[in-house]
Amino acid sequence: MLKFLKLLGVLLIVIPVPVFTIITPMSHTDQYIFGLCMIGGCVLLNHLSQKHYISVALILITVVCSTRYMYFRLTQTLELDSLIETIFGYLLFAAEIYVYCILLLSFFQMSWSLRRKIVPLPEDTSKWPTVDVYVPTYNEPLSLVRDTVLAAQCIDYPKDKLKIYILDDGRRKEFATFATEAGVGYITRTDNAHAKAGNLNHAMQLTKGELIAIFDCDHISTRIFLQATVGAFIKDPRLALLQTPHHFYSPDPIERNLYLGRNIPTEGELFYGPVQRGNDNWNAAFFCGSCAVIRRAALNSIGGFAFETVTEDAHTALRLQRHGWNTAYLDKILAGGLATERLILHIIQRNRWGRGMIQIFRLDNPLLGRGLTLAQRLCYLSASMYFFFALPRVIFLTVPLFYLLFGISVVHGSAELLFAYALPHLFLSVYTSSRLNGRYRYSFWGEVYDILLSFPLVLPTLAVLFSPHKGKFNVTDKGGTVDKAYFDARAVRAHIICAGLLLFSMVFGFVKYLMPEYFDIQLGALLLNVAWATFNLSLLLAAICVARETPNLRKTQRLELKAPVLLYQQSGICSRSTLNDLSMTGCRVENSIDQDLLDDDPVTDVEIMSDFSSASIPVEMLHDAPGAKYLRFKFRDSDVDSHREIVRLLFSRADTWVAPPHEKDNVLKSYFTILACTYDSLTRNIRRNRALKKQRRKEEAARGEAA
Amino acid sequence: MPVISICSPKGGVGKTTLASNLSYIFSQSGTKVMAVDMDPQNALRLYFGVSLADEGGFIASLDSQAPWLNSALNVGRNLYVLPFGKSTYEMRRNLDQIFINEPDYLKTSQSAIFNAPDLLVIIDFPPGYSEALKAAACITDLYVIPLNADAASVSLLSQIKDGDLFENGESANKYCIVLNQVDNRVKINREIQDFARSNFQDKLAGTVHLDTSVTEAAALQVPISGFNPSSAAAFDIGMLARRLGTMLGFTVNEDTMIISQGQD
Ligand SMILES: Nc1ncnc2c1ncn2[C@@H]1O[C@H](COP(=O)(O)OP(=O)(O)O)[C@@H](O)[C@H]1O
Ligand SMILES: [Mg+2]
Numbered sequence: 005m006l007k008f009l010k011l012l013g014v015l016l017i018v019i020p021v022p023v024f025t026i027i028t029p030m031s032h033t034d035q036y037i038f039g040l041c042m043i044g045g046c047v048l049l050n051h052l053s054q055k056h057y058i059s060v061a062l063i064l065i066t067v068v069c070s071t072r073y074m075y076f077r078l079t080q081t082l083e084l085d086s087l088i089e090t091i092f093g094y095l096l097f098a099a100e101i102y103v104y105c106i107l108l109l110s111f112f113q114m115s116w117s118l119r120r121k122i123v124p125l126p127e128d129t130s131k132w133p134t135v136d137v138y139v140p141t142y143n144e145p146l147s148l149v150r151d152t153v154l155a156a157q158c159i160d161y162p163k164d165k166l167k168i169y170i171l172d173d174g175r176r177k178e179f180a181t182f183a184t185e186a187g188v189g190y191i192t193r194t195d196n197a198h199a200k201a202g203n204l205n206h207a208m209q210l211t212k213g214e215l216i217a218i219f220d221c222d223h224i225s226t227r228i229f230l231q232a233t234v235g236a237f238i239k240d241p242r243l244a245l246l247q248t249p250h251h252f253y254s255p256d257p258i259e260r261n262l263y264l265g266r267n268i269p270t271e272g273e274l275f276y277g278p279v280q281r282g283n284d285n286w287n288a289a290f291f292c293g294s295c296a297v298i299r300r301a302a303l304n305s306i307g308g309f310a311f312e313t314v315t316e317d318a319h320t321a322l323r324l325q326r327h328g329w330n331t332a333y334l335d336k337i338l339a340g341g342l343a344t345e346r347l348i349l350h351i352i353q354r355n356r357w358g359r360g361m362i363q364i365f366r367l368d369n370p371l372l373g374r375g376l377t378l379a380q381r382l383c384y385l386s387a388s389m390y391f392f393f394a395l396p397r398v399i400f401l402t403v404p405l406f407y408l409l410f411g412i413s414v415v416h417g418s419a420e421l422l423f424a425y426a427l428p429h430l431f432l433s434v435y436t437s438s439r440l441n442g443r444y445r446y447s448f449w450g451e452v453y454d455i456l457l458s459f460p461l462v463l464p465t466l467a468v469l470f471s472p473h474k475g476k477f478n479v480t481d482k483g484g485t486v487d488k489a490y491f492d493a494r495a496v497r498a499h500i501i502c503a504g505l506l507l508f509s510m511v512f513g514f515v516k517y518l519m520p521e522y523f524d525i526q527l528g529a530l531l532l533n534v535a536w537a538t539f540n541l542s543l544l545l546a547a548i549c550v551a552r553e554t555p556n557l558r559k560t561q562r563l564e565l566k567a568p569v570l571l572y573q574q575s576g577i578c579s580r581s582t583l584n585d586l587s588m589t590g591c592r593v594e595n596s597i598d599q600d601l602l603d604d605d606p607v608t609d610v611e612i613m614s615d616f617s618s619a620s621i622p623v624e625m626l627h628d629a630p631g632a633k634y635l636r637f638k639f640r641d642s643d644v645d646s647h648r649e650i651v652r653l654l655f656s657r658a659d660t661w662v663a664p665p666h667e668k669d670n671v672l673k674s675y676f677t678i679l680a681c682t683y684d685s686l687t688r689n690i691r692r693n694r695a696l697k698k699q700r701r702k703e704e705a706a707r708g709e710a711a
Numbered sequence: 712m713p714v715i716s717i718c719s720p721k722g723g724v725g726k727t728t729l730a731s732n733l734s735y736i737f738s739q740s741g742t743k744v745m746a747v748d749m750d751p752q753n754a755l756r757l758y759f760g761v762s763l764a765d766e767g768g769f770i771a772s773l774d775s776q777a778p779w780l781n782s783a784l785n786v787g788r789n790l791y792v793l794p795f796g797k798s799t800y801e802m803r804r805n806l807d808q809i810f811i812n813e814p815d816y817l818k819t820s821q822s823a824i825f826n827a828p829d830l831l832v833i834i835d836f837p838p839g840y841s842e843a844l845k846a847a848a849c850i851t852d853l854y855v856i857p858l859n860a861d862a863a864s865v866s867l868l869s870q871i872k873d874g875d876l877f878e879n880g881e882s883a884n885k886y887c888i889v890l891n892q893v894d895n896r897v898k899i900n901r902e903i904q905d906f907a908r909s910n911f912q913d914k915l916a917g918t919v920h921l922d923t924s925v926t927e928a929a930a931l932q933v934p935i936s937g938f939n940p941s942s943a944a945a946f947d948i949g950m951l952a953r954r955l956g957t958m959l960g961f962t963v964n965e966d967t968m969i970i971s972q973g974q975d
Contacts, residue, residue: 570895570920570943572896575923576921576922576923577922577923577924577927577939577942578920578921578922578923578924578942578943578944579922579924579939579941579942579943580941580942580943580946581941596941597939597941598939598940598941601939609896611895611896618895619895620895620896645898
C-alpha cells in the first residue's frame with residue numbers, strides 16, 4: 005500500500021512535466037527553438053552511449069514531440085474553410101492518427117526485447133517428446149517439396165521419436181510415390197476445406213506426436229532444428245508455440261530489382277528480429293505458419309488450427325494465448341527458404357496477409373475478449389493494425405497534389421508553424437527508430453516497402469474491413485524463376501500515375517506562383533508542398549523500380565565446400581579428389597586425375613564424403629580443356645538416398661544460415677542509398693547497352709586487325 | 712619384429728593385393744619389410760616386379776636345410792619378398808609335415824625372418840585354413856582378414872564374429888577385418904558396410920574401394936599409386952597401413968616409422 009502511494013506520488017509529480025510540454029502552445033520561432041533543442045538533445049544522447057536506458061529516454065522524448073505535434077494538429081489546424089477542405093483535412097488527420105498509433109505501438113513492442121537462448125535437451129533421450137514434422141503443400145512442384153522433406157529427415161532426433169509427413173492437398177500421385185521412396189508419411193484428404201489450416205487439422209487427427217513442427221514446403225530445415233527448439237517445451241509445460249525466423253536464401257523482388265547487390269537488410273529482418281523479440285518479451289510472439297513447433301495438447305485445447313481467417317497462423321497463436329498458453333520466439337535461423345520470386349506474387353502474398361490480419365482485427369479483436377494481458381493485447385493490436393497502412397500511405401502520397409493542383413489547403417494555419425511542429429516529430433520518429441532497429445531496417449526503406457504495396461492493397465483491405473467474412477486463402481506461388489528482364493507495369497500502374505501527377509503538380513505549382521494575379525499561392529506553403537512531393541516522388545520511383553524485373557540467374561544455392569570426393573570412371577577406375585563447390589544441380593571438383601587416364605574414360609559418378617555419410621551421384625561430365633584446374637559435373641537424376649545426402653551437405657549444417665549482422669543505419673546515408681538504387685535501376689539498360697556496344701566495337705576492331 | 716598375417720576364408724578377396732601394397736607402403740615409410748608368400752600359387756612376387764620365369768622360393772630350400780632368408784629377394788629400398796617358389800605336391804606335404812611336427816618352427820628355425828628385430832613381416836596366406844596358418848599362430852601379432860563387401864560375406868562376417876575362424880581362442884582377439892571392393896553406388900554393398908561397421912566397430916580396420924587401378928597396376932607389376940597417383944584404393948590402403956601401425960604400436964608417416972620397444 006505504502007509502495008503504491010509512493011508510486012502515485014512520484015507519478016503526480018512526474019506526469020505534469022510531459023503533459024505541459026505537450027500542450028503548451030508556442031510561436032513558430034519558439035517552437036523551432038524547442039524542436040531543435042529536442043533534436044539536438046536526442047542526437048547528443050544517441051552518441052553518448054548504446055545503453056538501453058538511453059534508448060528509452062529517446063523513445064520518451066520522441067513520444068512527447070510527436071504527441072505535441074498531434075495535439076497541435078488537433079487544436080490549431082482543423083478549422084478549415086470549405087467542405088472539401090474539411091473532408092480532406094480530416095482524412096489527412098485520420099491518416100496521421102493511424103501513423104501515430106502505430107508509432108506508439110511499435111515503440112511499446114520494441115522497447116524491451118527478449119533474446120532467448122536455446123534450452124538444451126536433457127541427456128536422457130527417453131524424456132524427449134515425440135515430434136511430428138508436417139510439410140503442407142498444395143500446388144508446389146515436387147522438386148521443391150522434395151528437398152524440404154529430405155532435409156527434415158536429416159534433423160538430429162531419435163528415429164523412433166520423429167515422424168515426417170507430407171500433407172498433400174493436391175492429391176498428387178508422384179508425391180505419394182516420393183513419400184514411399186523417401187520413407188516418410190503421406191497424408192491427403194478428399195476436399196480442401198479451410199485450406200492450410202484444414203490440411204493441418206486433418207493431419208492432426210491421424211498422427212500422434214506430442215509436438216508438431218511445421219515447415220512450409222519450401223523451408224529447408226537445418227539438422228539442429230529440434231535440438232534447438234524442443235528443450236523449451238520441456239522446460240515450460242505451458243509453452244504452446246515456439247517460432248523461429250523465416251529466412252530466405254533467394255532474393256525477393258525488392259532485393260533483386262532494387263538493392264542490386266547492395267548489403268541492405270531485407271524486408272523480413274525487422275519483423276523476425278526486433279518485432280518478434282519484442283513481442284516475446286510480453287509473451288506475445290506469434291505463429292508465422294512455418295519453421296515453428298507447436299504443442300499438440302495446446303492445439304487440442306482450442307480445437308485445432310484456427311480456420312476462420314486467411315492468416316490461420318497469427319489467429320491460432322492469438323487463440324492459444326487467450327487460453328493462457330505461452331508462446332516463444334527464438335531468434336536463430338534454423339531453416340532457409342525461397343522468397344517469392346516476382347513482384348506480382350509478392351503483392352498477392354501481402355494481400356492475403358493484409359486481409360487476414362484485418363479479419364482478425366474485425367472478428368477476434370485483440371483489444372476485446374478474454375484471456376489476454378494488456379501488453380499482449382497491444383502487441384497483437386499492433387500486428388493486426390499494421391495492414392491498415394495502405395490507405396494512409398496513399399493519402400500521404402497524394403496530399404501535396406491538393407494544394408499544388410487545386411489550391412486546397414488541408415491544414416489550417418501557416419506553413420511555417422506547421423513545419424516547426426512537424427520537424428521534431430518527423431525527424432525524431434525516424435531517428436529513434438533508426439537507433440532501435442538500425443541493423444534490421446534502414447531508414448525510409450519501410451516507406452518504400454509500404455508504398456510498393458499501398459495502391460494494390462487499398463481496396464482489398466478496405467473490403468475486408470467492411471465484410472470480414474469474405475476472403476479466400478490463396479497460395480503464394482514460389483520456386484519459379486524470372487528468366488528474362490521485363491517491366492511488370494500492372495503491379496505499379498497506380499504508382500506511375502501518381503508519380504506523373506506529382507511531377508506535373510510541382511511544375512504547375514511554380515507556374516501558379518509566377519502568376520500571382522491569377523492564383524493565390526504562398527511561398528512557404530508552396531515550398532513545403534514541393535518538398536513533400538519531391539520526397540514522395542523519390543520513394544515512389546524506388547518502388548516503381550521494383551517492377552523492373554531482372555532475370556534471376558542464380559537458381560540454386562551454391563556452396564563452397566572442401567570435402568573429399570571419389571570420382572568413378574567408366575572403366576571402374578576410382579580416384580580421390582577434393583570438392584570445390586556444390587549446388588543441387590552440380591558440382592566442381594579439383595582435377596586430380598592424370599590426363600591420359602581421363603581420355604576416353606569419362607567420370608560417371610561422383611561420391612561426396614562427409615563426416616557422417618557419403619553420397620554417390622551419377623553425373624554428366626562437362627567438357628573443359630584438357631588439364632583444366634577443375635572438373636565440372638552436372639548431376640543426373642539420382643535416387644532418393646543420394647539426393648538426401650546432397651541436401652544434408654548443402655542445407656543441413658548447423659551454421660548453414662549464419663551471417664554477420666548488417667552495418668548500423670545512418671539516416672541520411674540510407675536515403676541517398678535509396679536514390680542510388682533507383683538511379684542504378686533506371687539506368688541499368690543504358691549501361692548494359694553501352695557495355696554491349698563497347699564489346700561489339702572491340703570485337704569489330706579485333707576482326708579488322710585480323711583481316 | 713611385428714608379424715602381420717593376411718588370411719581369409721575366401722579366395723579372391725584381396726589378400727595378395729593387400730600384402731603387396733601394405734608391404735610397399737610400409738617400406739616407403741622407412742621400415743624394413745619382408746613380404747612372405749605362404750600361398751603355393753606363388754603369385755605375390757609378381758606384384759613386386761619379379762619376372763614370371765623366376766620361380767625360386769623357400770620351398771626349394773627345405774631339403775638343403777638352408778635358411779629361408781637365403782631365398783628372399785630385395786625388390787626395393789627396405790623391401791624384400793620371400794616367394795613360395797615353384798612346388799610339387801611332395802614338397803608341399805613335406806612343408807605341412809614340418810609345421811605339424813615342429814609347431815614353433817617359424818619362430819625358432821626361421822628366426823632370422825620371423826623373430827628378427829626391426830623387420831616387419833607381412834605374410835600372405837592361401838585361402839581358407841592351412842597348416843601354415845596354424846604354424847604362424849606363435850609369431851603372428853595381428854591377423855588381417857580381408858573380405859569382399861558382397862552378399863556372400865555376410866555369413867563369413869558372423870562366423871568371424873563368433874570366433875569360429877581360429878582354432879585357439881588366444882589368437883581370436885588379435886584380428887581385424889578389412890572390407891575390400893566397397894562401392895557405395897550399390898545399395899547392398901552399402902548395407903554390408905553398415906553391418907560390418909556396427910558389428911565390428913574397432914575391429915574393422917579399414918575399407919578399400921573397388922578400383923580398377925588395382926588390377927591395372929597388378930598387370931603392370933607396379934604399386935597402385937604408380938599407375939594412378941589419385942587412386943582411391945591406394946589411398947584406402949594407405950589409411951589402413953596407418954591404422955594397422957597404431958594397432959601394433961608404431962606410427963606410420965611419410966618418412967619415419969618407429970617400431971615401439973617391447974613389441975612381441
Ligand atoms: N579394391 C580392389 N578393386 C579392384 N580390384 C581388386 C581390388 N582388390 C583386389 N582386386 C582384384 O581382385 C582380384 C583378387 O585379388 P587378390 O589380391 O589376388 O585376392 P586373393 O589374394 O585374396 O586371392 C585381383 O584381380 C585383384 O586385382
Ligand atoms: Mg592371393
